[in-house]
Amino acid sequence: MVEVVLKDGSKKQCPKGISISDVIRDISPGLFRRSLAAQIDGRTVDLSYKINEDCRLNILTFDDEQGKKAFWHTSSHILAQAVKKLFPGARLAIGPAVDNGFYYDFDVEKPFSTEDLQVIEEEMKKIIKENLELERFELPRDEAIAYMKEMGETYKVELIEELPDDAVISFYRQGDFVDLCAGPHIPSTGLVKAVKLLSVAGAYWRGDERNKMLQRIYGVSFPKKSMLDEHLQRLEEAKKRDHRKLGRELDLFSLHEEGPGFPFFHPKGTIIYNLLVEFWRKEHVKRGYHEIRTPVILNKDLWIRSGHWDHYRENMYFTKIDEQDYAVKPMNCPGSMILYKRKLYSYRELPLRVGELGLVHRHELSGVLHGLMRVRYFTQDDAHIFMLPEQIEDEILGVIELIDHFYSIFGFKYYVELSTRPEDSMGSDEDWELATNALEKALKARGLDYKINEGDGAFYGPKIDFHLEDCIGRTWQCGTIQLDFQMPERFDLTYIGPDGEKHRPVMIHRVVFGSIERFIGILTEHFAGAFPTWLAPVQVRILTVTDRADSYARELSAILSDADIRVETDLRNEKIGYKIREAQTEKIPYMLVVGDKEMENRTVALRARGRGDLGTMQADEFLSKILKEIRTKSV
C-alpha cells in the first residue's frame, strides 16, 4: 500500500501501482470527469501515471493553470494530427500551449491560407469525435532518433539530439499519430469540446531569423462550447478598448501614410501628453532631479564614441550637414554625457540626477509598428543618475519607489524583469556581473517578484524592466532602470574624491513612463478611454435644456474655467437626451444639465459618466468636489 496525501491534507491508502485516474474515480466521479492531469509532489504528470510510493497528489482541472496547459497542449497535438492527415508532407516543429491557447509550427511547401484553417479545424473536430486515447511511451535515445528519422521528422531529430544525456525521451500516441513530447497530456481527445483556429503566421525555426520560416497556426480550445463563446466574446470586448480605435473615436491621435510609425497628436491627445509631463516634472523636482534638453541631431563621431555606431546602427537614422555625417538620436545618454563633462564635479555633488524629456527616433522594422505602442519616434522621460559606487543601491531603490508611485496612481499592476547581458554588448564580464548583482540586490531588498530575462539587457548594461498590460493581455515594457559602467568609461567621466584625485562615477539610465506615447496607449486601454477626471481632455460639459439657459451656462463655464477646469458648453438647439448621449460617448466625466430650474436656484443638475443622474446641487458645491477629485488624482 502507498499513502497519498491530497490537496486538502486528507490521506488515502491505495494499492501500490494504482493509476491516478483510479484514485480520483474513487474520490469523486464528478471530479474525475473534470480532471485533466495531476501533480505528484509538484511534478505534473498524466492521469494514467502509476503511483508506486507515498506522495502528495494534486488534481488538475481546466481551472488550474497547469491543467489548462495540458489541455491546450493536447489540442496542439490534435492540430498536428489533422495537418499531417491533410498535408502528409508537412514536417512537425514544436507545438506548445501558450497563455491564451496553443500553436503548432509546421514546415510545409506552401503557406497555409485562411481557407486551409477551416478545413484543418473540421478535421480536428473529427479527431475529437473519435475520442482517441493518448498513450505515453519512452524510447532510448538512438531508437528515438531512428524512429523520427524513419518518419522524416527532421526537426524532431534535431530536438532529441539536443536533449541532455539523462533526459527521458517520451512520445505520445493518439490513433495513428505519434509525437515527441515531454507531456503531460489529457487522457483523450474527446475532452476537447470546442476548438477554434484563430490565425496563421510565419515564425522562424527556434525564433532565429537566420533559420527557415515555418508556418505557425494559433488556436484555442475549451472543455465546454459555452466557454469558447465567452472567450470570443471577451476578445470582441477587448477590441473596443483598443487604443487605436479609441484614439480615433476620442480624437486623441492619428497615424498617416505620410509617416508610418510617426503618430500625430490632436489637441485632446496633447492635453493628456502635457498633463503627464506636468505631473512628471513636479514629482522629479521633489526628488532632486534637474532637467536638461539636448539636441536631436548630433555628430556621428559622438555615436561612434558611445558605442551606438557599433551596437545600435541598424536602428538609427543618419543625415548630412555641410558634408559631415550626423545621426538623429535614438537615445539621450550621449547628450547627457557631454553636459556632464562641461565642468568638474566634487563627490559632494553626487548623486547627480539629470532628467530629460528627450525626443528619440528609432528605425523599427515596418512589421512591428503598432499604434502608439510601437512607433518610430517617441518621448522618453529619461534621466541619468551619476553617482559614487556606494550610492548604487540607494539610487536604484529610489527609482523603483518612484516608478511604483507613478504606476499606483494610475492603478496599474506591473511585471518586473531583470535583463542580463546580451550577445552584442560591450564591457568586461566583471563589470556586467557587478552591475547585474547590484540590480538584483535592489530587487530583493524591495521584495519585488521578478523574472530573469536572459540576454535581453542594453548593450551597455543590465536592466530592470517594468511591463504593463494592454487590452488583450500583451505586455509592453514601460519603465526601465539600467546600470551602466561603460558610458562613464568611454566618455572618461570623473569626479574629484575626498582624496583630491579623479575617480570614475557610475551611472544609471532610467525612465518611468518609458515612452510617453506608449504610456498614453496603455492608459487609454486601461481606462477604456474613460480617463480619470484629472487626465480627461474635457472634464465638464454644460448642457442647456433650452436657449433660455444660455447665459447661465456661459456664466458657469467662466467660473469653472477660472478654476482651471477644462469645460465646454453645448448650447445647440438639440434635445437634452441627444446632448447627453454625445457627451457620454465622448466619455466626459461630468455633465451639468442646466434649465429654467437651475438658472433660478443657481444650481446644477449633475450627471456623471457611468453613474447617471446624481441630482441637483449648488454650483460651488460641485466646484469644490471636482477640484478635490482633480487634486487627489483619484481614479
Next chain:
RNA sequence: GCCAACAUAGCUCAGCAGGUAGAGCAGCAGUCUCGUAAACUGCAGGUCAGGGGUUCGAGUCCCCUUGUUGGCUCCA
C-alpha cells in the same frame, strides 16, 4: 525585414458569379424650445489606397508599390 490577411464617403460597413458606386452615423441647410443615451425633412460627400495589365467593359480578375492588421525577429 519575413509569413498571412486586408484596403470602398470623416466613421462603421453593403456592393453577390466583371456591365462605370450604395446605407447608417457624422457634416451642412431648414423646421421643432424640448428635462437625463439618438426629433423631423432635405442637401452634399467617393480618380473604390497608388500604379500597371487582362477585357468591348475592372471596386470586382492578375502583377507591382504603399499602408494597415495578426504573428515571427527586434524593442520604450
